[in-house]
Amino acid sequence: MKSLPLIFLGVFFTLAFSWTGIVLTSHLQMRDLTPATAELVNADDEPITGRQFMVDGVNVKNTDGMTAYPLPLVGEAQRGKLVYQEMGCLYCHSQQVRRAGFGADFERGWGNRQSVARDYIEQDRVMLGTMRTGPDLTNVGLRYSELWQYQHLYNPQITSPGSTMPPYGFLFEVREVSEMRGPSPDAIELPDAYHPGEGYELVPTQRAKDLVAYLMNLQQDYELPEMKFTE
Amino acid sequence: MSSNPSFIDSLKPTGDPDVDLRVRLGEVDASMRVPAMLFLVSAVMWLLAGTAFAMIAAIKATNPDFLGATEWLTFGRVRTAHLNAMIFGWGNNVIFAVAPWIMGRLCRARIRHTNILLAAGVFWNIAVTIGIIGILKGDMIGVEWLEMPAYVTPLVVLTYALVGVWVIIAFRWRQSDHVYVSQWYLLAAFFWLPWLYTVAQVMLIFEPANGVVQSLTNWWFAHNVLGLWLTPIALAVAYYLIPKVLGRPIHSYYLSVVGFWALALFYNWAGVHHLIGGPVPAWVISAGTVASVMMVIPVIVTGINHHLTVVGLHKEGWASPTIRFVVFGAINYTVVSLIGSTMALRHVNEVTHFTHFTVGHAHHGVYAFFTMIMFGAVYYMMPRLLFREWPNAFLIKVHWWMCGLGILLMVFALQIGGWFQGLQMNALTEDGTPVYTFLQTVENTKPWLWARSLSGLMLLIGHIAFAINVYWMIFSPRTQDKVTQPTLLTETTEQA
Numbered sequence: 001m002k003s004l005p006l007i008f009l010g011v012f013f014t015l016a017f018s019w020t021g022i023v024l025t026s027h028l029q030m031r032d033l034t035p036a037t038a039e040l041v042n043a044d045d046e047p048i049t050g051r052q053f054m055v056d057g058v059n060v061k062n063t064d065g066m067t068a069y070p071l072p073l074v075g076e077a078q079r080g081k082l083v084y085q086e087m088g089c090l091y092c093h094s095q096q097v098r099r100a101g102f103g104a105d106f107e108r109g110w111g112n113r114q115s116v117a118r119d120y121i122e123q124d125r126v127m128l129g130t131m132r133t134g135p136d137l138t139n140v141g142l143r144y145s146e147l148w149q150y151q152h153l154y155n156p157q158i159t160s161p162g163s164t165m166p167p168y169g170f171l172f173e174v175r176e177v178s179e180m181r182g183p184s185p186d187a188i189e190l191p192d193a194y195h196p197g198e199g200y201e202l203v204p205t206q207r208a209k210d211l212v213a214y215l216m217n218l219q220q221d222y223e224l225p226e227m228k229f230t231e
Numbered sequence: 232m233s234s235n236p237s238f239i240d241s242l243k244p245t246g247d248p249d250v251d252l253r254v255r256l257g258e259v260d261a262s263m264r265v266p267a268m269l270f271l272v273s274a275v276m277w278l279l280a281g282t283a284f285a286m287i288a289a290i291k292a293t294n295p296d297f298l299g300a301t302e303w304l305t306f307g308r309v310r311t312a313h314l315n316a317m318i319f320g321w322g323n324n325v326i327f328a329v330a331p332w333i334m335g336r337l338c339r340a341r342i343r344h345t346n347i348l349l350a351a352g353v354f355w356n357i358a359v360t361i362g363i364i365g366i367l368k369g370d371m372i373g374v375e376w377l378e379m380p381a382y383v384t385p386l387v388v389l390t391y392a393l394v395g396v397w398v399i400i401a402f403r404w405r406q407s408d409h410v411y412v413s414q415w416y417l418l419a420a421f422f423w424l425p426w427l428y429t430v431a432q433v434m435l436i437f438e439p440a441n442g443v444v445q446s447l448t449n450w451w452f453a454h455n456v457l458g459l460w461l462t463p464i465a466l467a468v469a470y471y472l473i474p475k476v477l478g479r480p481i482h483s484y485y486l487s488v489v490g491f492w493a494l495a496l497f498y499n500w501a502g503v504h505h506l507i508g509g510p511v512p513a514w515v516i517s518a519g520t521v522a523s524v525m526m527v528i529p530v531i532v533t534g535i536n537h538h539l540t541v542v543g544l545h546k547e548g549w550a551s552p553t554i555r556f557v558v559f560g561a562i563n564y565t566v567v568s569l570i571g572s573t574m575a576l577r578h579v580n581e582v583t584h585f586t587h588f589t590v591g592h593a594h595h596g597v598y599a600f601f602t603m604i605m606f607g608a609v610y611y612m613m614p615r616l617l618f619r620e621w622p623n624a625f626l627i628k629v630h631w632w633m634c635g636l637g638i639l640l641m642v643f644a645l646q647i648g649g650w651f652q653g654l655q656m657n658a659l660t661e662d663g664t665p666v667y668t669f670l671q672t673v674e675n676t677k678p679w680l681w682a683r684s685l686s687g688l689m690l691l692i693g694h695i696a697f698a699i700n701v702y703w704m705i706f707s708p709r710t711q712d713k714v715t716q717p718t719l720l721t722e723t724t725e726q727a
Contacts, residue, residue, distance in 0.1 A: 023440075
């Protein structure tokens with residue numbers, strides 16, 4: 001093993017091999033995934049069931065009048081995803097439900113079906129996550145109210161005593177209640193122990209509103225041809 | 232050879248072959264002196280900065296209100312600043328100090344145009360500084376191990392090229408008949424990383440792939456930074472230093488060939504085990520699991536080669552700071568890799584995935600294996616570049632005991648705590664409800680995280696001792712040089 005070209009070729013092909021296998025092949029396998037309704041029909045309008053979503057090598061169309069899932073994020077929720085990203089939420093929260101029987105994702109109420117590749121095709125940045133220092137967030141928009149989200153972000157101890165999640169107080173503003181206009185419609189209800197005091201109110205900044213909009217949009221409450229809810 | 236022979240001549244790193252070998256190694260050392268010191272001084276600064284970020288993150292993990300009102304120090308950012316400061320600040324700087332030097336020595340090739348290497352050192356540290364400031368101010372990219380904002384990418388790529396080219400030039404014009412195993416590893420690592428980085432940048436940041444192909448690319452890249460960059464470099468250093476310091480040839484040439492190609496073939500595929508149970512094709516996961524288990528082959532082979540070279544020379548090894556650190560790292564390479572292969576098995580992964588067990592494993596690999604070996608390399612390299620001995624043996628001992636025991640405590644705390652965390656997270660009663668609420672599992676993990684903070688404090692003390700010794704050695708005036716004996720940690724019979 002003395003020759004530079006030999007080592008170079010070996011080194012090149014080993015890396016090219018794994019890239020072809022892991023990245024390129026998966027890309028080829030998944031590039032044709034499109035948003036889909038739970039019910040698909042073929043060219044003769046016959047419903048297709050089970051795992052099939054290609055007919056004679058052609059992608060079948062969704063039935064008219066049905067919403068195709070997954071939905072892309074828009075507006076506040078789209079901006080909120082950037083807040084989620086810059087705060088590094090992904091280092092403690094995953095966004096993937098594992099299948100029944102593998103871990104306890106279903107039993108903890110994190111989802112009622114396994115997440116599949118199609119769930120992520122509308123996301124410009126996929127953050128599956130590799131840690132669950134906190135719970136999985138795939139369906140967090142279905143599990144809690146907006147008020148809960150605001151209180152929990154402001155100080156996690158309000159809703160989850162003993163939690164190790166950082167407080168995001170800097171996404172909120174404590175303000176004097178305006179005498180002219182009265183309390184702000186955005187003001188967050190707080191238990192007495194956390195209330196900023198008489199004559200003051202807690203209002204979310206735009207970033208907090210965006211982040212909550214994003215969290216409330218995290219919902220896998222639809223079925224796909226290849227993945228139905230588990231009863 | 233070229234239309235411009237004078238340019239090629241200026242790159243040609245070889246000296247006069249008739250001159251004595253010792254003199255020619257001295258020429259190699261002299262050519263690397265200034266750039267290696269630049270990289271090393273920066274590396275130690277990043278090591279301290281990274282440790283400070285780590286301590287903040289560790290305390291926050293049990294006491295979230297600690298510095299809780301400071302946005303730029305929120306856990307998600309400071310933890311990421313820690314990772315990037317350690318991998319790209321400490322890890323890459325120390326690699327850029329040590330790797331071209333070892334390659335140069337093995338090839339008997341000087342580094343020419345050291346100004347280029349100096350420029351690379353300046354660019355690199357600017358890139359990492361901007362990158363980490365970017366992370367702290369909220370520009371981070373949500374891709375693990377690639378968080379530094381896209382505006383530092385050009386500088387990073389430029390630096391890899393400016394450093395890597397000297398490794399390749401040294402090998403191309405080498406003047407030794409034999410090619411040693413360390414040279415393959417170094418050469419391979421300096422080819423692999425730029426490719427990995429470029430492909431990952433294109434497919435994740437500039438032209439992001441569709442859906443979960445991003446996640447697959449992410450873990451193909453991130454695990455390969457460990458497997459095809461930090462690992463081969465540390466193995467090259469161990470292969471160079473163990474026989475060199477102990478004065479005994481490596482156990483088996485053939486095993487080292489098998490070890491190298493098996494690593495090249497299998498490590499590549501292993502990264503997708505981070506996605507077991509995730510929304511990716513099952514066959515990819517299976518391939519990743521198989522590759523992770525196959526990694527047992529290069530690990531055992533390399534382990535035999537390293538450990539059998541040391542066997543019988545423990546007393547001599549214990550006296551040498553270099554050998555203490557390098558052998559500690561080599562032993563941990565065997566252990567961490569075997570644990571890693573086990574973690575890729577689906578049923579083990581069901582428990583360990585998403586828990587602190589994985590965090591413990593990452594520190595086991597990057598610290599107990601890679602960083603400890605690089606410490607050993609620094610202890611060997613500095614006296615040869617500066618013609619002076621380590622100023623203080625006590626500081627070396629503090630460094631050794633604090634870092635050696637500290638990292639063991641960290642790995643035990645995170646892996647035992649993580650294992651319980653995983654079991655409690657998955658535990659179900661007979662009627663299918665969780666035995667522990669989520670907040671109970673969080674509460675039960677806290678004592679282990681306290682132990683982790685304690686271990687972090689030990690590492691911090693060790694790093695401060697190391698930093699004092701390094702800066703003392705570099706910046707003390709020449710008139711201080713009276714010692715001619717090597718600084719050893721115990722008395723040996725062959726001290727002369």
